[in-house]
Amino acid sequence: VTRAKRGSARLAAGSRDQAPTLRDVAALAQVNPSVVSRVLNGDPTLRVAVATRQRVMDAVQGLGYRPNAMARGLRMATTSAIGFVLPEAASPVYGPIIAGAEARAAEAGYVLVLGSGTDALSTEAAFARLLSEGRVDGLLVASGTVEDELIRDLSAGRHPVIAVNRRIRGTVGSVVVDDESGARLATEHLLALGHRHIAHVAGPPLMDTTVRRQNGFEAAMRAAGLKARVVAGDAWDAPSGYRAGEAALREERVTAMFVASVMPALGVAAAARDAGRRIPSDLSLVCLHDSPVAAYFDPPLTTVALPLEELGRAAVDLLLERLGGSPPRDVMLPQPPVLVERRSATSPRAKAP
Amino acid sequence: VTRAKRGSARLAAGSRDQAPTLRDVAALAQVNPSVVSRVLNGDPTLRVAVATRQRVMDAVQGLGYRPNAMARGLRMATTSAIGFVLPEAASPVYGPIIAGAEARAAEAGYVLVLGSGTDALSTEAAFARLLSEGRVDGLLVASGTVEDELIRDLSAGRHPVIAVNRRIRGTVGSVVVDDESGARLATEHLLALGHRHIAHVAGPPLMDTTVRRQNGFEAAMRAAGLKARVVAGDAWDAPSGYRAGEAALREERVTAMFVASVMPALGVAAAARDAGRRIPSDLSLVCLHDSPVAAYFDPPLTTVALPLEELGRAAVDLLLERLGGSPPRDVMLPQPPVLVERRSATSPRAKAP
């Protein structure tokens, strides 16, 4: 049961049932464990003989030693893990954000711990576990439905929290893309095509992204001296878009719609279809967020692409910054939204080819 | 929530912004830390006075104590974390699998650590980190591109590994859905509609799911005494489907296609469009994997739904089983594939309404 016994047994048999530890490496290299540790961590105050260093490195190689994350986490009070809480991983919007965050985290030597939850309750539970059990050094929150209040509370705690794609008043750091400019760009495209009766199928009321996109839409319409018609959705999925699209279509004169996201846009397209309106000849459509789903839709959807992968990367960067001791700040990504012209939006008088 | 209270309650050597520890609870309840631990973990050998137990629980409540995952992990040599390695989180196929796995893991008191990677190299790196650093108790591998050999090696190590949606020869546990029956069901639907010249747009050659789906397709065609035409894709995305669809369309007499997954199906539809073939009047389409994207496509896609969320849950269950000491086994989910009839497949002579 003693340490020595286990160690020698391992050396003798080369048994693999336990991961090699610092002590195993030290024994093999015939040095003290602390030397191994300092060699591995590049301790600058360590003056070690070249031969000794070599023996250590050889032993590390030979045993395939990797420092244990739990032990290190306990000692350093740091986990090298970042929590990411989001409503659903499956969506074409969150996918790129996750990918960007994951990539940046990996570069920085962190792992991403995913905490998703379908309802607000389980999402909240996901928070509690990740943070209070000390499983992560900080948290990225991309869930739009969690109360601002709760996030502020979390942020006031021991670990930094970054709001992803939403702004929160108070001292919580946040990263967003320029939704407002994106919305304006989309609307201006419709205006430039000659549309005058444009409706906006928005997201759920009061959500931050909903508001910012609606602002952009209304600003563009106001600048053109036009009346802005807005129909709120109740979710960010296709069925919600379908319902909102149906409602918006009751307004006879609407010739174009700007939809707040890509999945609702599919719903709007379906609603138009079912109402006997063809796209783009009877109804032009532009939506926010580019994705393969939009590109391969029939007709291919004209969209405004936002830098989502960069959003994920920037969120991790900001969290790392806070972990380094910097005060929270709110950043908006500098990359401008870009219009991706395809075939769902055309001039109101033009008919399909 | 109870920060002020906790701060003042913390008696001895404690910086204020540290999480409360077992010792803090013990001090407040005026018992030994080991008693707190045993009360919390329901040690059956512990006979404790009711009043004492109450004091402990009150202290836990008051301090908002949560056991530290790192310390516990170190002591127990267990992390309550499961790694999930996959190619991309964004796809409509992996989304439900992740959701199912996440839900089941949460139920069992585990957290999911996501390790995704775009190329095989970074995926491999994700393995190495998660496993060898002892960050997870076991691994779920859903990445189709990782070498069987590598997975077998991993599985031979200290932590169990489960292959998700792919079978691997040897002693690795695996969970799959019945892709073959699904493919057969889809093909039989096309046959029942009266199609005789049916092509299969498959996945990348040699991948396990590709083979199983192709088997189902070929079995159905063989049973009908028909020649099976197969065009391999080179990925599971829409562009790959487009290219394969183009190739398949060169065969003039093909009146229907069975596509191995939903994103490639969008590509096939686009290829048909660009070739002047209308769906379903000129070409019927059925694909594997139901998803909102298929439901809201134009035309709505007839699909065969596979129990993907269940796949995620079952994968976690199987891993838990192995963690409990059971030998590896290969399971196929019992839920049968179900045909979701929509409007992309119709009788070859019928024209669009």
Place this chain on the structure above:
DNA sequence: TTGTACGCGTTATCAA
């Protein structure tokens, strides 16, 4: 140039 000793927060075992 290298070794010693201690503690991070937790649980298991034994002692009282």
Place this chain on the structure above:
DNA sequence: TTGATAACGCGTACAA
């Protein structure tokens, strides 16, 4: 009924 103590694997002052 409860308390004391020894690890788990690692990093780091400090001693040699």
